[in-house]
Amino acid sequence: MSKVMGQKRWIGAAIVVAGVLAGGIVLAVAHEDRTETAAVTTTTVDRGEVTVDVATTGTVEPATTRSLSFAVGGTVESVAAQAGNRIKAGQTLATLDDTGAAGDVSDAQSRLAEAQARLASATHAAVTTTRNATACAHDSATPAAAACATRGYPDTGSDQVLSAQQAVNRAAKAVEDARDALDGTVIKAPMAGTVVSVAARVGDQVPGGSTVVSLADTYTMQVRADFPEADAGALAAGQPATVTPAGSDEAFDAKVVRVDPVGTSDGTLVRYGVLLSFADSPDDLLLGQSAQVKVRTGEVTSAVRVPSTAVREVSGGSGTVLVRTGNRSERRAVAVGLRGDRYTEITDGLAEGEQIVRF
DSSP states (O other), X not given: OHHHHHHHHHHHHHHHHXXXXXXXXXHHHHHHEEEOOSOOOEEEOEEEEEEEEEEEEEEEEESOEEEEEOSSOEEEEEEOOOTTOEEOTXXXXXXXXXXXXXXXXXXXXXXXXXXXXXXXXXXXXXXXXXXXXXXXXXXXXXXXXXXXXXHOOOSOHHHHHHHHHHHHHHHHHHHHHHHHHXXXXXXXOSSSEEEEEEOOOTTOEEOTXXXXXXXXXXXXXXXXXXXXXXXXXXXXXXXXXXXXETTOOOOEEEEEEEEOSSOEEOSSOEEEEEEEEESSOOTTOOTTOEEEEEEEEEEEEEEEEEEGGGOEEEETTEEEEEEEETTEEEEEEEEEEEEOSSEEEEEESOXXXXXXXXO
């Protein structure tokens, strides 16, 4: 009795195992090529654009910032600029008391006049000496020749003229330097822009070379952004981009100007600085304003494409899709090109117009 029951149990278990294995085989086959009655989401293979973008947040900054100073030290006499002022090129921004500098110019001009007078005198003397020496040579046949030869005319005129000319050159240089110093008592805008800061007030004593006015070229703005190293490797100068300033819904065209060759680390993540210029700089940008930056790192304009979510098992340049024919789904290997944010380029294995399952 016990032996018979044991045999029945063993036979029953074998039947169950066989059933499970058979069911697994059926399921496996159905997974590769199956007829389905449940609804599935499909999409049509089409031809169009495939793009890859990387994005981050950046900061608006001027293309050029100039630190302006007086060429000489002195007392500030006037300040005609305030932070935020829009400035035209050549506009006077600040001046020093130029009494001393103007006096230096006058003194230098007087010394130049004196040097020029001495040069004129030395030149006249040299000409006279040359003329007399020539006349003496012509009179060599007369009774006065002996006296002429005894008196002689030393050739010193040319040396005196050279020395006087050098003195004139030095005096002229002194006048030029004095005029430069006088010009250096005035700060003028070298470009149009916006005053960022003013570091002096009327009556202040300022040394030459210290920054008095900071001026930014706000007519030509740019954006600086930091990208993580995972994205930075795909960035290059000249790539198209868009910039959307904070508070704006409009994206402005831009391009990558420079990618920093060395990254910076905060201890957990390495980032690379990227500089972008606007194709047409907006008028209402603010210095330091944040902006969303999107750079296009890859693009195929006319590609056989499918939604990126429809491509599975992507490895290297290959992947798989489920091709839908009627109510049957067939797994098919495809060659993958550019894998974009929304679409993936299919370079082989699918034809335009075929239906695939979309996950």
